[in-house]
Amino acid sequence: MSSSGSYPIVTLGAGPAGLSFSSHFNHNTDIYEKGTSWGGRCRSHLIDGFIFDEGPHSSFTKDAYIQKLFAGSIEGRFNEIFPRILNRYGSNWIRHPVQTNLKGLPVDLVVDCIMDFVKAEQDGSGSADNYGRWLIDGFGEKFARTFPYVYTRKYWTVEPEQMTTEWIEQRIYRPDLAEVLRGALSDEFYNIHYISSVRYPETGGFQSFLKGLQKGAKVHYGFEMAEIDVKKKKIIFKNGFERYYEVLVSSVPLPTLVQCIRDCPAEMREAANRLACTSIVLVNLGVKRNNLANSHWFYIYNEEILPCRVHFPSEYSANNSPPGTGSIQAEVYYSRHKPLGMSLESVLEKTIQNMITIGVIDKDDKITLAVCQDIKHAQVLYHKQHNESRRAVLDYLEKNNIYCIGRYGEWAYLWSDQAILSGKRLAERLVNSGYSICHFL
Ligand SMILES: Cc1cc2nc3c(=O)[nH]c(=O)nc-3n(C[C@H](O)[C@H](O)[C@H](O)COP(=O)(O)OP(=O)(O)OC[C@H]3O[C@@H](n4cnc5c(N)ncnc54)[C@H](O)[C@@H]3O)c2cc1C
Incomplete structure (x- = not known):
């Protein structure tokens, strides 16, 4: 041919x-x-009445041209969502971002985080040539090693010192001391996230945003x-x-x-x-329960819990799951630096067990769908x-x-x-x- x-x-x-x-x-x-x-990595898959994207997708673009293009693809029928974001540390649920919401964490940990934060501010941040240094300079040693260091190992699959900093842009918020103290002392909620609202198509999953480009x-x-x-x-x-x-x-x-x-x-x-890049196993779960989600997504800082991040696709659009059900998408990353070391069946089993342990799924919940998708190219690694x-x-x-x-x-x-x-x-x-x-x- x-x-x-x-x-x-x-x-x-x-x-x-x-x-x-x-x-x-x-x-x-x-x-x-x-x-x-x-659609590439922005494809959406219909599986037994549930729609799962290839990894959690929503649009938080500030670019007016792209906003118009996406809206035009679906005749303006999208949901504007103000996401509720949580963090899981030990047995605590913490509001996002952790650095400005320390209240409720063990007192000794909060004190150490604040003392190290003050020390880092006094030392002044040099021009950090690696991500690990950037974290310690910006957050103080205790916070950096307890939260973003752990998350980096789970999400980026390497030590923070192995990464450069040019990918960060506005993705991670570095607060000042007043913001840290307010978040540690008061119940007021400081949502300082680079994503304040997101858009998601009413029907067809994230892929629908690309219809305008695909036509012709x-x-x-x-x-x-x-x-x-x-x-x-x-x-x-x-x-x-x-x-x-x-x-x-x-x-x-x-x-x-x-x-x-x-x-x-x-x-x-x-x-x-x-x-280099990371790979990802997506664990997609359908659960026969209406009020499944405690957030739109949450991050997990516990090393013994396999996924680093969990989304609830059914919160983005009611059309992402059949009536009376909710859906979960958990992300488990691996790479040549940190092999998966288990079968996909084991990832699925362990993730379900993890979701039960942290209370996202009840032991009595009926899981109607449980599938994994293994994706070779996930995040580009900035070494x-x-x-x-x-x-x-x-x-x-x-x-x-x-x-x-x-x-x-x-x-x-x-x-x-x-x-x-x-x-x-x-x-x-x-x-x-x-x-x-x-x-x-
Ligand atoms: C876990 C995860 C979450 C994400 N979340 C978001 C989000 O919330 N919001 C957002 O805006 N973006 C998000 N992204 C990023 C988004 O998915 C990408 O920016 C986008 O898909 C990149 O598009 P692309 O066309 O460059 O690559 P791709 O989408 O990968 O498209 C490349 C295409 O090339 C094809 N191809 C590959 N090899 C060959 C070959 N040898 N021959 C022929 N064809 C080939 C593939 O099948 C694919 O269709 C996320 C990505 C991941 C991994």
């Missing part, structure tokens, strides 16, 4: 970035997608790119199909792309091998060699007319809105450099 194809610009992957590139390029590109549906896209399903000949500008797919291109736009995970390049220079392969390795690979690819977009294409911690903007930017760049979006019609 072989073809020269219809368009000189070929796209790999029908996730948000690939669909966005296509849409902003007037759909003058063929998209080849290895899966059987569009020429997606070929079941086409997994297996090899690229950069000299001949030819792609060979696993199903035997061959396709020539002038420009290749890729949202395929960067290390996978490099592995597939025929005669790729050894130093590029080595750089690509240094790129010390991340930047230079990524830059070297992206530069090499561009010299060979391969442009990478999106979270795994660019190998960056991008949310769906940023992945969409990444595809849009490339379409504009190619148009500006002379590729016409109507020439090929």
